[in-house]
Amino acid sequence: MNEAELARNAALSEFAVRDLNKDPTLPYEAGSFDVITNCVSVDYLSRPFEVFAEMHRVCKPGGVAVCAFSNRMFPTKAVAVWTGTGDEDHARIIGSFFHYAPADGWEMPQGKDITTRPFIGLSGDPMYVVWARKKK
Amino acid sequence: MCLLKVRAAARLLGPGRTSSRLTTSRSVAALATGAGESSGPLNRRRALLAAGGAALAGGLTPPTSRPAIAAAAGKKIDVQRLLDEVTWPPTPPFEGDDFKRFDESDDAFFYDSPRFGKRETRFFPSHPIPIPIHLSSHPSSHPTFVSSLLIRLQSPTSTTWPSRPTGPSWPPISSPPPAVAPPSSTCALPGSRTTRNATAPPASWASA
Numbered sequence: 001m002n003e004a005e006l007a008r009n010a011a012l013s014e015f016a017v018r019d020l021n022k023d024p025t026l027p028y029e030a031g032s033f034d035v036i037t038n039c040v041s042v043d044y045l046s047r048p049f050e051v052f053a054e055m056h057r058v059c060k061p062g063g064v065a066v067c068a069f070s071n072r073m074f075p076t077k078a079v080a081v082w083t084g085t086g087d088e089d090h091a092r093i094i095g096s097f098f099h100y101a102p103a104d105g106w107e108m109p110q111g112k113d114i115t116t117r118p119f120i121g122l123s124g125d126p127m128y129v130v131w132a133r134k135k136k
Numbered sequence: 137m138c139l140l141k142v143r144a145a146a147r148l149l150g151p152g153r154t155s156s157r158l159t160t161s162r163s164v165a166a167l168a169t170g171a172g173e174s175s176g177p178l179n180r181r182r183a184l185l186a187a188g189g190a191a192l193a194g195g196l197t198p199p200t201s202r203p204a205i206a207a208a209a210g211k212k213i214d215v216q217r218l219l220d221e222v223t224w225p226p227t228p229p230f231e232g233d234d235f236k237r238f239d240e241s242d243d244a245f246f247y248d249s250p251r252f253g254k255r256e257t258r259f260f261p262s263h264p265i266p267i268p269i270h271l272s273s274h275p276s277s278h279p280t281f282v283s284s285l286l287i288r289l290q291s292p293t294s295t296t297w298p299s300r301p302t303g304p305s306w307p308p309i310s311s312p313p314p315a316v317a318p319p320s321s322t323c324a325l326p327g328s329r330t331t332r333n334a335t336a337p338p339a340s341w342a343s344a
Contacts, residue, residue, distance in 0.1 A: 004250040019243050044243075046235045049228065077246055081234035088218050095219045100228045111215030128215050 024050035028058045036065040042094055043073050043082040052101035059134045065106070066131040067094045068114075091130050098132040106132035 006015040016027050024047045036055050045051050055065045069090055075083050081093060095109040111130040118124065239246065 002247045002250060005252065008250075008252065021243055044237075046237060048235065074246070076239035077237055077243070079235040079237055081230060083238075088213060088215075091213075091215045091218050092222055095222060096224065096228060096230075099224045109219050111219050113212035113215050115212060126213075128213070130215065130219070 020051050021046045024054060026051075026054045026058050030057050031060045033058050034060055034063045036063070038065070038067040040069055040072065042067045042069060042097075043078040043090070046079055048079075048097050049101040052097040053105070056102055056105045056134055061134055061136040064131050064133045065098070066129055068127065068129045069094070070125055070127050072125065087126060087128065091128060094130040098130070105135060107135055108132070 001017075003015075003017045006012065006017065009015070018027065021044075024045075036059055042048065052065075059065055069087075071087055073082070082090060085093070091111050095111070098106045098109040109130055109132040111128060113126070113128050115126045115128070116124055
């Protein structure tokens with residue numbers, strides 16, 4: 001997201017704009033976050049292992065990192081392994097990021113289908129979360 | 137998301153999706169017969185992605201086809217089970233091209249214009265029957281239905297696309313691949329950046 005978009009989010013106490021595909025580091029101190037969220041953006045990370053290692057660094061021991069994803073995307077900017085696979089694969093792709101970055105850094109990744117469907121028989125946009133807790 | 141981009145993506149991803157499915161199916165079959173260890177690097181990655189497929193779908197159903205089916209039936213995916221059934225290989229089962237993007241130009245261009253609002257489902261009043269279409273949908277999610285629907289609706293004679301209202305909720309076209317760009321008279325939105333260069337898809341896409 002760009003600065004104008006982030007600035008409109010009134011829930012933020014502060015924000016930083018960074019192209020994580022150029023600089024996959026997070027401008028925060030180690031162990032400074034209880035919860036880290038990634039909302040429908042993990043598919044645009046071209047250096048996901050470095051980013052997840054950074055998430056692990058800035059996360060407090062026992063804290064959680066959550067990735068939400070759907071089947072919507074800007075396909076020209078999503079990475080090839082994501083555009084070439086489906087929702088179930090995507091859950092495992094994110095799970096693999098937690099598993100490998102860093103090695104033995106997160107507890108077993110967990111996941112859930114949180115799709116809301118307002119009417120019986122009508123399917124809404126799918127929405128899933130995969131998260132993991134940083135080992136203490 | 138713009139029609140142009142969706143159509144381009146549909147064309148781009150259509151063939152790749154097909155071969156990807158085949159690869160995935162082969163990997164599932166390889167796992168089922170215990171031959172996974174002899175697979176090449178590419179199949180090694182597919183093997184991970186399909187690792188739970190055999191248990192979930194009887195072996196040969198492409199994993200990527202089930203979400204659409206599940207969604208249509210109103211059933212949810214057991215994401216936890218998907219994760220629990222994976223046996224992670226010692227090293228990440230990805231290859232160099234797996235994290236390449238079709239548009240490898242500077243992301244600053246793509247994210248330059250704010251995209252306020254989150255509108256994923258839109259109705260087209262110009263069509264005789266309003267049909268909801270997920271404009272930002274990835275064709276692989278509904279490879280046959282959405283793609284064919286989009287192509288049908290976007291044929292030059294079927295609708296009056298250029299007259300659709302545009303505004304902040306219609307993000308500009310950021311990176312239409314020139315090779316598949318339709319005639320500008322049928323799908324050019326005001327303010328769209330149709331001339332920006334887009335890189336060719338990674339060579340691996342043809343065989344992925």
